[in-house]
Amino acid sequence: MYYFIVNPNSRSGRGRSIWNEIHQQLMLRGIDFQYCLTRYSGHAAEIASDACALGTESEPVYIIAVGGDGTIHEVLTGITDFDRVVFGYIPTGSGNDFCRSMRLPFDPMESLEYILKAEHISKMDVPYLLRNNKKSRFGISTGIGYDAGVCQEVLATPLKKIFNRLGLGKLIYLFIALKQLIFINPGKMTVTLDGENTFSYDHVYFTAVMNQKYEGGGFKFCPDAQPDDQLLDVILVEGIRKIKLLFCLPTAFFGKHVGIRGIHILTCSDIHVHSASALPIHIDGESGGIREDLTVSIEKSSLxxxxPVV
Ligand SMILES: Nc1ncnc2c1ncn2[C@@H]1O[C@H](COP(=O)(O)OP(=O)(O)OP(=O)(O)O)[C@@H](O)[C@H]1O
Structure with a gap:
């Protein structure tokens, strides 16, 4: 059975009309499904948790997240038992980094087609951020510093609505990234990989921990990241002059920033980042507050x- 968890508010409200089209198709085709529209922040996780009870190991429930990248984070966080669930995703957001990395169609109706066929079921790692002893899972990435500051401002700005209306949702990230670069003060961060290798840097812009290649609306920060290798890929950017970073940023759209001095790409199974001052944190593009520490590991079981069939 399919269970659709829909964020009607995604892409500044466009999610609702896309869902109406999907709903109509499901009815027309006589598909066995249930659905629930999210009503508030965190609701998708609660729905996912309840939906898991509908599945068994022999007959899993097909939980389909319909929303943006932030809805993926909430749905993954709510899943209580990976053995009872098959996950699917229909994009109705603006960032689309999950689709970009997983090579999924951006078109919601095209996504519906391959989801209803369900011919190719693969496995995906599910990393999580530990906050107050609670796990917040993510599909794409989490980060501390500049990248998270950009996400937090994108979420807050009324410009996002305008850019989305013009079909330019991706550009808002670039616009705010350039603006914040002028004001940011890079600070001291210490990174510990797999509990043993510790590195300290004095002028860090950000550290992003990635399950996928892309974040921030198309920055290919970790070009070698694989979502099924039980590893986290990390990008840490430090000690670069702002003017140089300004020129490096566009190269990251194509993954050509790798090898530039001050840009470190690391891999690990778990990571702890400590910042000397409290900084913004994001998780799949949603705000994770302002904190000094970021601790990330990967679930042992995959999802x-x-x-789509390739
Ligand atoms: N009914 C609702 N009203 C307001 N906010 C909601 C509602 N349902 C979910 N949310 C919030 O929407 C956010 C997730 O948005 P989502 O990522 O799905 O779309 P988006 O922001 O348009 O896409 P993207 O992240 O790809 O840019 C979360 O903060 C979630 O809590």
Whole structure:
């Protein structure tokens, strides 16, 4: 059975009309499904948790997240048992980094087609951020510093609505990234990989921990990241002059920033980042508050996910 968890507010409200089209198709085709529209922040996680009870190991429930990247984070966080669930995703957001990295169609109706066929089921790692002893899972990435500051401002700005209306949702990230670069003061961060290798840097802009290649609306920060290798890929940017960073940033759209002095790409199974001052944190593009520490690991079991046939 399919269970659709829909964020009607995604892409500044466009999610609702896309869902209406999907709903109509499901009815027309006589598909066995249930659905729930999210009403508030965190609701998708609660719905996912309840939906898990509908599945068993032999007959898993197909939980389909319909929303943006932030809805993926909430749905993954709510899943209580990976053995009872097959996950699917229909994009109705603006950032689309999950689709970009997993090579999924951006078109919601095209996504519906391969999801209803469910011919190719693969496995995906599910990393999590530990906050107050609670796990917040993510599909794409989490980060501390500049990248998270950009996410937090994108979420807050009324410009996002305008850019989304013009179909330019991705550009808002670039616009705010350039603006914040002028004011940011890079600070001291210490990074510990797998509990043993510790590195300290004095002028860090940000550290992003990635399950996928892309974040921030198309920055290919970790070009070698694989979502099924039980590893986290990390990008840490430090000690670069702002003017140089300004020129490096566009190269990251194509993954050509790798090898530039001051840009470190690391891999690990778990990571702890400590910042000398409290900084913004994001998790799949949603705000994770302002904190000094970021601790990330990967769930031992992987999640089954429906992918298009290639
Ligand atoms: N009914 C609702 N009203 C307001 N906010 C909601 C509602 N349902 C979910 N949310 C919030 O929407 C956010 C997630 O948005 P989502 O990522 O799905 O769309 P988006 O921001 O348009 O896409 P993207 O992240 O790809 O840019 C979360 O903060 C979630 O708590």
């Amino acid at each position: 089954k996910i429906i992918l």
